[in-house]
Amino acid sequence: MTMELDSSTGTELAASMxxxxxxxxxxxxxxxxxxxxxxxxxxxxxxxxxxxxTTMRILMGLVQPDxxxxxxxGKPISxxxxxxxxxxxxxxxxxxxxxxxxxxWHMQFVRSLYPAWDDVYATQLLDRFGLISQQIxxxxxxxxxxxxxxxxxxxxxxxxxxxxxxxxxxDPVAKHEILTELMRVVEDDSRTIxxxxxxxxxxxxxSDSITFIDRGQVIASSNRDEFLDKWKRIKLHAxxxxxxxxxxxxxxxTCHRNLxxxxxxxxxxxxxxxxxxxxxxxxxxxxxxxxxIFVSSVMRGREGSQS
Amino acid sequence: MNLQxxxxxxxxxxxxxxxxxxxxFAAGMAxxxxxxxxxxxxxxxxxxxxxxxxxxxxxxLIGTLMLSETTDQTRLFVMSLPISLLDYSISKISVVLTTYxxxxxxxxxxxxxxxxxxxxxxxxxxxxxxxxxxxxxxMLQLVTAVITESVGWTICVMVGGNVCLxxxxxxxxxxxxxxxxxxxxxxxWPSYVLQIISVELLVFVVALVTAFLFQTRxxxxx
Numbered sequence: 001m002t003m004e005l006d007s008s009t010g011t012e013l014a015a016s017m018x019x020x021x022x023x024x025x026x027x028x029x030x031x032x033x034x035x036x037x038x039x040x041x042x043x044x045x046x047x048x049x050x051x052x053x054t055t056m057r058i059l060m061g062l063v064q065p066d067x068x069x070x071x072x073x074g075k076p077i078s079x080x081x082x083x084x085x086x087x088x089x090x091x092x093x094x095x096x097x098x099x100x101x102x103x104x105w106h107m108q109f110v111r112s113l114y115p116a117w118d119d120v121y122a123t124q125l126l127d128r129f130g131l132i133s134q135q136i137x138x139x140x141x142x143x144x145x146x147x148x149x150x151x152x153x154x155x156x157x158x159x160x161x162x163x164x165x166x167x168x169x170x171d172p173v174a175k176h177e178i179l180t181e182l183m184r185v186v187e188d189d190s191r192t193i194x195x196x197x198x199x200x201x202x203x204x205x206x207s208d209s210i211t212f213i214d215r216g217q218v219i220a221s222s223n224r225d226e227f228l229d230k231w232k233r234i235k236l237h238a239x240x241x242x243x244x245x246x247x248x249x250x251x252x253x254t255c256h257r258n259l260x261x262x263x264x265x266x267x268x269x270x271x272x273x274x275x276x277x278x279x280x281x282x283x284x285x286x287x288x289x290x291x292x293i294f295v296s297s298v299m300r301g302r303e304g305s306q307s
Numbered sequence: 308m309n310l311q312x313x314x315x316x317x318x319x320x321x322x323x324x325x326x327x328x329x330x331x332f333a334a335g336m337a338x339x340x341x342x343x344x345x346x347x348x349x350x351x352x353x354x355x356x357x358x359x360x361x362x363x364x365x366x367x368l369i370g371t372l373m374l375s376e377t378t379d380q381t382r383l384f385v386m387s388l389p390i391s392l393l394d395y396s397i398s399k400i401s402v403v404l405t406t407y408x409x410x411x412x413x414x415x416x417x418x419x420x421x422x423x424x425x426x427x428x429x430x431x432x433x434x435x436x437x438x439x440x441x442x443x444x445x446m447l448q449l450v451t452a453v454i455t456e457s458v459g460w461t462i463c464v465m466v467g468g469n470v471c472l473x474x475x476x477x478x479x480x481x482x483x484x485x486x487x488x489x490x491x492x493x494x495x496w497p498s499y500v501l502q503i504i505s506v507e508l509l510v511f512v513v514a515l516v517t518a519f520l521f522q523t524r525x526x527x528x529x
Contacts, residue, residue: 057529062386064526082309082391090387094529096380098323112315113388149384 004074012038014160014192020068029054029216039189043207044196051216052196056164060090089158093165097137103148104133114156122155143174161193167202200291212297219301231293232267233286236260239279263296312390316398320372324406331364335410339417357414365445366465368406369452377456386528396522428494436500439507444468446514453518
């Protein structure tokens with residue numbers, strides 16, 4: 001298999017989208033540009049209706065983009081091409097199995113299409129997920145259904161996993177079981193996961209790199225540690241009438257009396273010096289959670305598009 | 308085109324429709340048997356039941372095998388597997404057509420055999436025209452389901468087909484040449500019937516090609 005290389009870093013890419021656009025009547029995906037390095041977990045975070053599912057469906061060849069180039073595992077992706085899907089496992093929260101049939105029947109069906117299906121691993125997953133192959137799909141709970149679908153995907157040992165909101169609506173135990181299994185998957189350096197969610201905690205837990213998407217556009221993309229290191233919250237006491245300086249990356253989040261809470265997206269040791277002045281007292285410089293960074297990024301993106 | 312994938316998808320759908328298939332086959336055979344009873348009322352009731360089974364089987368199988376994949380959200384699961392749109396389209400249209408043709412052909416063959424056995428060979432002349440009409444009506448529902456993916460529109464076409472069937476039967480049995488053949492004990496093929504069958508076969512082929520063309524040209528699969 002010939003992998004695509006990142007032109008700037010020379011690293012192997014498991015998937016990439018270049019200037020991908022797709023228009024619907026009431027929604028547009030605009031110039032989506034991002035890539036996923038091989039052997040990593042990439043998180044795609046966005047609010048509901050941001051375009052995460054459409055992006056993932058395009059990457060899987062289920063939806064044809066109006067423009068742009070899409071490739072996965074070194075192969076171009078389109079609905080007419082099935083070869084690339086042999087090594088891709090796709091999960092969507094909207095996906096359903098055949099209700100009247102058993103999980104065992106589904107396992108037989110999927111196995112007939114995948115030469116790499118691993119029976120031993122499938123049995124292990126049945127055990128770890130607490131599933132019974134004779135169970136009829138109609139009787140499965142939401143958590144069991146998600147686990148059953150992940151079993152059907154993981155047991156074929158795909159090189160690339162595209163998971164669209166896999167932990168949506170799961171109880172904490174089921175979520176833990178699934179995230180643990182996904183961590184086991186990426187212990188194998190050749191396997192890659194692209195994982196979408198609007199729950200930042202799940203993504204933060206397992207992702208190496210993170211892309212924020214809102215209103216059909218990528219608004220920020222970086223590796224997780226870089227996000228957490230560079231984004232800081234600054235609590236500042238300032239005299240009445242003080243205005244936030246126009247410094248790139250600085251945004252006023254809230255203001256209560258003379259306490260100003262600022263967020264900074266490119267924090268460095270030099271930043272506090274920028275906030276010196278008569279009556280200005282920096283009370284705290286704090287780390288931000290991924291959720292706070294995400295919300296601030298979305299609000300900045302929306303303000304930018306309005307101005 | 309991946310023949311192995313098409314075969315697997317075809318068998319999967321055949322298995323999923325096994326209950327309906329058996330039910331319509333059994334109902335079709337029962338209706339055919341009733342139509343063969345040498346009693347005018349029972350024969351008439353049996354024949355009406357044969358037509359009813361053919362219509363019900365068509366709309367039910369299209370609903371179960373084609374339209375429900377959208378409403379039940381199972382198509383996303385199927386299309387995530389290593390199959391192309393062409394593989395999916397060939398297997399889906401083939402299996403819907405096959406499952407319909409099983410009860411359709413059984414009833415058609417049953418009635419033809421029974422008509423010969425009962426010595427009313429003249430009746431055989433109208434059976435192909437009526438059965439091919441039912442097949443065409445089914446094909447138009449299939450094309451509608453493929454294009455619109457809508458239960459409502461497909462039912463509308465089915466209703467339209469039923470209305471047209473009544474008009475068709477009136478016209479068919481209103482033809483003097485046809486009426487004469489039906490009453491006779493000798494099988495002959497009126498030119499009027501042959502013309503109807505030719506048009507029906509043309510409609511069948513055009514509908515089949517249209518269904519494939521629309522299905523394989525879809526850009527978004529889910």
